[in-house]
Amino acid sequence: MLPPLAPYDVAYGTTGALCLSLAGHRLYALIRYPSDYLARVVCLAFVSTSVAFTVAAPTVYLAVDGLMGVGNAATLVVYSCILLTSSSFLTLLAAWTGQPRLRVGAWSAGYSALIVTLAVLFVLGRPDDAEHPIDFDAHHAAYPVLAEFLLLYYGGFAVAMVSTVALTCRYSRMAAGGRPWLARGLRCTAWGAGLGASYCGLKVIAVVGIMGGARTESLSTVWAPLSATAGALLIAVGLSLPRFAPRADAALGRVLAFRRLYPLWRLLTGAVPFVVLEPGPPSWRRFVVQRWALRDVTHRLYRRVVEIHDARLALAPWLDPGAEDAVGSRPDAAFREATMLVGAVRAKERGASAPRHGHPSRDPGGEWGDQLDWLLAVARQLRRVSPGEAGPTPREGRCRN
16 A cells, blocks of 8 residues: 555655755856856756755656656656766766866766666666656556666666765865865765665665565655655755855854853943943843844844943043952953953943053954954853952042043
8 A cells, every 4th residue: 555645745755945045046147157167067957956855756757757648757857857967976976086087078978878778678678658757666567678778777776875875974084174064964964865875775675576476566655755755855965065054154153152251241332331332221121132133133232342442441441450450360361351340330330430550451453353252251251250250340440530
């Protein structure tokens, strides 16, 4: 008894839509850089994968057969697209690993010949007119020519997946040092290719079992499709990680930096609020935005760093050099800075007059990244500053702004 068709429509259709969206993004990049050979190969891989899974969905499968007027012709379309994807993966990885151009061309020529051979065997095998969108393999395994058609397809796909695993594992070790997201993407691709190889193994076991009279249909109709779908998703994610993950990682880093600077920003701007560019009325919305800036985060983070620097400069007269002596047992520079800033804010809030010779705040200088790292380190140390460690309070008096 066959499983219901709806889950296959959902699983295959979702996978096809995801690969099509990735192909669209790569197509946009290809339009901008039409001479990029690897971009063309990646785009072809995603398009062919999308077509394979979309046509494999039972509803689309039956529609394609009706359009072509040949029963189960969609199977040939699906298998040809999968082999075209396999050839694209191997071409891409061979180019990445610097293999000779002749070997790269040999992969393409070999799989092109394999697709033509499968088309000839499919025509000679004459599959029956009854539609078999999910059990074509199990139903036709006993047909003389179609059995060879199936085994040849499994063998070609298995060679591509095993070769992909070998190439991605080797190159991921080479890229681990300088390009970590590329290494992670290649490892993810390797896991996906491994599941693709297991798909081939399950299909071969099922076909051989059926030819020998065993009831192994579930391996072909349930477990092999699950393995193929999961493998395709992992490969799609793995090939996309080197492009999308660094941007997402940088964006998340900016959001987290904005959030982690909030305690330091709140402490300093509370004492000198005039440095804030757009203070606005206090409200729950302002509270949320000042803690988590999910829109214009780059601009907001830049403004936060500038406002912290301006506030530190405004508080410089209240920074007491004696604070360093008070925390001499804690040599961490960021902790000393946090302690002096807390002492300066408390002194100003108490109405203390500024010392005649204030202690200038430490300026990290350097690039933007150095300044941001320094302020994040100071912000982390604020929670460690206890009331007794805020440094000696300057002489009390009326605050002079």
